[in-house]
Amino acid sequence: MHYEFARTVPPAGFPKFHDIPVERFTSDEFWDLEQKYLWPRSWVLAGRVEDIPNVGDFFTFDSLGPPMLLIHGRDHEIRAFYNTCQHRGAPVVRDPSGTSKLLRCQYHSWSYDIDSGQLVSVPDERDFVGLDKSQRCLPTLRCEIWDNWIFVNQDPHAVTLLQHLGPIPDELAELQGSSLRTVAKRSKVIACNWKITAEAFLEVYHFRHIHSRGGQSLLDSRGATMGLLPNGCSRMITPFSSHAYQALGMKNWDDYLHVAPKDFTDIESVNDMVRSTSSAYGIFPNLITPIAAYGFPFITFWPIDKKTTQIEWTHYAPLDFDPKQGLTAPWQERMTSFDAIMQEDFWNMAPMQNSIQSPAMRGVPINYQERRIWHFHEHIDRLIGIDNIPTTMRVAQLLDPYVER
Numbered sequence: 201m202h203y204e205f206a207r208t209v210p211p212a213g214f215p216k217f218h219d220i221p222v223e224r225f226t227s228d229e230f231w232d233l234e235q236k237y238l239w240p241r242s243w244v245l246a247g248r249v250e251d252i253p254n255v256g257d258f259f260t261f262d263s264l265g266p267p268m269l270l271i272h273g274r275d276h277e278i279r280a281f282y283n284t285c286q287h288r289g290a291p292v293v294r295d296p297s298g299t300s301k302l303l304r305c306q307y308h309s310w311s312y313d314i315d316s317g318q319l320v321s322v323p324d325e326r327d328f329v330g331l332d333k334s335q336r337c338l339p340t341l342r343c344e345i346w347d348n349w350i351f352v353n354q355d356p357h358a359v360t361l362l363q364h365l366g367p368i369p370d371e372l373a374e375l376q377g378s379s380l381r382t383v384a385k386r387s388k389v390i391a392c393n394w395k396i397t398a399e400a401f402l403e404v405y406h407f408r409h410i411h412s413r414g415g416q417s418l419l420d421s422r423g424a425t426m427g428l429l430p431n432g433c434s435r436m437i438t439p440f441s442s443h444a445y446q447a448l449g450m451k452n453w454d455d456y457l458h459v460a461p462k463d464f465t466d467i468e469s470v471n472d473m474v475r476s477t478s479s480a481y482g483i484f485p486n487l488i489t490p491i492a493a494y495g496f497p498f499i500t501f502w503p504i505d506k507k508t509t510q511i512e513w514t515h516y517a518p519l520d521f522d523p524k525q526g527l528t529a530p531w532q533e534r535m536t537s538f539d540a541i542m543q544e545d546f547w548n549m550a551p552m553q554n555s556i557q558s559p560a561m562r563g564v565p566i567n568y569q570e571r572r573i574w575h576f577h578e579h580i581d582r583l584i585g586i587d588n589i590p591t592t593m594r595v596a597q598l599l600d601p602y603v604e605r
């Protein structure tokens with residue numbers, strides 16, 4: 201951050217970016233490439249372990265398109281299956297969550313074992329000629345857990361979740377993720393491409409222009425430092441503005457204090473720099489988290505179609521109350537102020553999709569401070585397979601020397 205404040209230009213030798221091709225946000229062709237290669241190869245957040253604490257507890261997960269279900273097995277493993285009966289394709293479970301010791305399709309009662317997905321019973325089995333039940337298991341997909349967050353991946357050959365996350369689990373161990381609980385979830389459908397929504401959380405260049413309060417910005421983007429992590433993941437630490445750090449009793453932006461949240465349960469292990477800056481991580485492809493000592497949201501971006509995205513944000517915190525009975529006043533206030541920030545970002549997004557589709561938009565120039573966006577696009581191309589992308593729609597692979605290893 202000291203370096204970023206002091207520099208007058210980008211570091212010597214930093215590459216010049218070409219414009220990001222607009223077709224990546226607007227064309228059917230790029231949308232189809234993402235659907236065919238990117239999402240089926242990506243680790244995405246499906247839910248939390250504590251949502252299915254007992255044998256047979258399940259929830260469904262449809263955010264990627266193909267219906268899926270996650271279930272707590274008799275052996276206490278959590279597994280993910282496609283929620284598609286292998287008879288005539290009915291969903292095997294219809295409730296968004298519940299408990300079931302046997303996965304029985306409601307159409308003709310084909311039944312599957314919750315641990316193995318094996319097809320264990322078929323009514324009137326004598327009427328099927330040559331049915332081999334062993335070949336009709338409920339198809340499974342990868343399901344791995346980091347600190348109670350359950351991720352799924354449809355690619356049997358993908359790297360493990362922990363390999364994908366690189367240094368993030370170590371760096372975020374101080375958040376005590378396993379002990380946190382869900383405070384509240386929010387969701388909104390926005391009329392723009394999913395990458396436009398995600399990019400709004402990968403830089404703070406826009407912060408003082410969109411998120412000022414009474415003419416004052418809480419952050420000083422001139423000191424923002426970007427950590428480019430393997431596999432398209434990233435970190436961003438931004439110092440508070442003088443207005444914001446003075447309000448906390450700090451003499452300077454780097455006078456890190458053990459700012460303890462009032463009215464909230466503190467995650468005591470969170471370090472002082474995180475407490476006195478804005479710190480955020482990006483987990484490729486569609487999860488951003490601005491972390492904090494009293495709790496924080498995971499923001500996820502789910503593509504619905506080329507120009508429609510569902511944004512969800514779920515707050516996690518150490519809880520000394522049951523959120524199902526209602527939120528405490530400080531949490532209500534916190535949610536309202538966070539939702540207001542989200543609204544400021546949303547305000548910008550749908551109009552952008554229209555203007556970016558205009559013939560006036562020739563390309564997207566990205567600056568040094570916005571380099572997490574370039575890093576994100578580079579990894580999109582690597583997962584799709586660079587050779588699968590028309591040359592005019594690619595981004596150049598430039599930032600590998602800047603990735604932290």
Ligand code: FES
Pocket residue numbers: 285286287288289290305306307308309310
């Ligand atoms: S579709 Fe599931 S049993 Fe027939």
Ligand SMILES: [Fe+2]
Pocket residue numbers: 400401406407410411544545
């Ligand atoms: Fe924003």
